[in-house]
Amino acid sequence: MKTHFIAIGGSAMHNLAIALKDKGYQVTGSDDAIFEPSKSRLEKKGILPQEMGWFPEKITSDIDAVILGMHAHQDNPELARAKELGLKIYSYPEFLYEQSKNKTRVVIAGSHGKTTITSMILHVLNFHQKDVDFMVGAQLEGFDCMVKLTQDNDFMVLEGDEYLSSPIDLRSKFLLYQPNIALMSGIAWDHINVFKTFDDYIEQFRKFVASITAGGVLVYNEEDPEVVKVVENAENYFRKIPYKTPEYEINNGKVYLKTEMGDVPLSVFGAHNLLNLEGARHICQQLGIMDEDFYEAIMSFKGASKRLEKVEREDKGILYKDFAHAPSKVKAAVKAFAEQFKKDKKYGFLELHTYSSLNPAFLEQYDHAMDGLEEAIVFYSEDALKIKRMEAISPEFIKEKFRNENLRVFTNAEDLHTYWNTLDKTDGVYLMMSSGNFGGLDLTK
Known part of the structure; x- marks a missing residue:
């Protein structure tokens, strides 16, 4: 072909x-x-x-x-x-459907957590040498490519994105997959440049649930009220499996999952990651993986790329980077970081980089997003605003919307880098949140 x-x-x-x-x-x-x-x-x-x-x-x-x-x-x-x-012109998701239409399609959707959940599922399947086709949005340890397509595999695991399919196909990507098995992790308004109202955004998830094949399965986060409303109002027939945050504890900086089989040590941290793990466990059950086998495999899962990923620094300072940019993702990452490093001085840096995050009407969603950090820093580029033809934003406006009077705000990279260089990275712990690169900041030095 x-x-x-x-x-x-x-x-x-x-x-x-x-x-x-x-x-x-x-x-x-x-x-x-x-x-x-x-x-x-x-x-x-x-x-x-x-x-x-x-x-x-x-x-x-x-x-x-x-x-x-x-x-x-x-x-x-x-x-x-x-x-x-x-x-014949295909969008990316449309072509993936063509490649998988004769397979059992497993689609992981949600405003947050979908990359991590998909990664967890693939890690477990790979650990137990269960071969499936897949598409995931992050590079994974043990995988050469983020997409795998074969003639023979019975299952395809797809990360389901709600963003647009192509310049000539304005449907959300996940609406093209028609899942047999689906998961919905959470709904929090994102992509404001495309979905102008929250209801418009939620409508994509209503359509996603409606696209589940007859007699299919939906695993869903019962702790998210918006997800619950979408599921309860669905009119098509499918089996519903709710999940919630499992019990866990932190001992000497190590997270242990409480299970009927005993405490399971994990290599990831944060309540949101434990919630993601529980969703992944339910999907793996649908794929024939018993709980005991799931727990055996998940112990070695170190996280998806740029999702609370530890950066090895020359000075041995403790620094994690996270792709977090949407408000719900920032709040989850900060909460996890604050819980994991209770006794340390915590620095949190956030780069406002996307169209949504730089939209004054959307900034309200960042209310108290940086709470729990001793030092909170927000960076956005005034030049980037000009390039994107967006209106200027003042540092005072940022502080007001974040509801954080102690917030430091930088609007050009040079000033940010100067401040960064004054910090002793071995004094405290650092969380760097961005889908960009903080104006070229080298996080390893």
């Missing part, structure tokens, strides 16, 4: 391209910019475009599938050529 990727360099797109190459497909692609690690990984597989840019001449009538990434625009010249030739 001959496939062509428009915007092959994306974190998701390049992994799918690699998976198809490994499956034996003929793969080509284009992009106007490709960064690491995508560049090296595509080059290793022999599918890195020779030059950057869009080339309509690459689009030929013998291409079986054109896969369109979100990075491309509606007026992309390669897209226009594909339409002209009448080629």
Whole structure:
């Protein structure tokens, strides 16, 4: 099968391209910019475009599938050529469904926790040598690629994102998967640039539940009132399995899960991660993994990439980084960090980096998000606001919305880096939360 990727360099797109190459497909692609690690990984597989840019001449009538990434625009010249030739154009999730429509599809959805839950499930299955197809949004220890597609596997585990499918398909990605088994971890307003009201956002999850195949299964977080309302109001037929935070304790900095089989030591921490673990356990039950086998495997799970991930520093200081940017994710990460390091002085840095997090109307959602930290720092770039053509935000406005008078606010990277360099990283513990890089800050030094 001959496939062509428009915007092959994306974190998701390049992994799918690699998976198809490994499956034996003929793969080509284009992009106007490709960064690491995508560049090296595509080059290793022999599918890195020779030059950057869009080339309509690459689009030929013998291409079986054109896969369109979100990075491309509606007026992309390669897209226009594909339409002209009448080629089949897929969004990323649409193509994944095509690859899995004859399999049992397991879809993990939610505003937060879905990457970690998916990662936990895959870790357990891999530990017990249970082979499945999958797509996950983070690099995992023990896995070469974030996407795996085969002819033979019976199951496919998919991280279900509620964001848009492609520039020409404005449905939420997870609405295309039609799960046989699903999980919903939580609902907290996100992607305000696309979903203008909270109800519009919740509607995507209502549609997701409605897309569960007849007689399917939904594992859901019963501690989230919005999730419960969506589940209770669903009109289609499926089996409902609720889950909640399990009992646990912290002894000498180590988290122990309380189970009928005894205390299970874990390599992750935070109540939200224990909740994620419980959701993953219920999904694994549906896949034939007994609890005893689940606990044996989960002890060695160290977390998904950039989800409370420990950074090894030259000075041996204790520092964790987290992808947290949405308010619910920031609150969960800060709460976990404060609980884990009760006796230490805790520094928390948050970069407001996304369109949603920089929207004045949305900043209200960060109310008390940094509470529990002795030193709380927020960074956002005034230059980034100008580039995004967004209105200016004052540091005072940030403090007001965070409800934190002691909050330090930096609006340019140079000042932030100067402050960072004054800190003794062996005095206290550090939590760095961003989907960016704090203006190029090196967290290892």
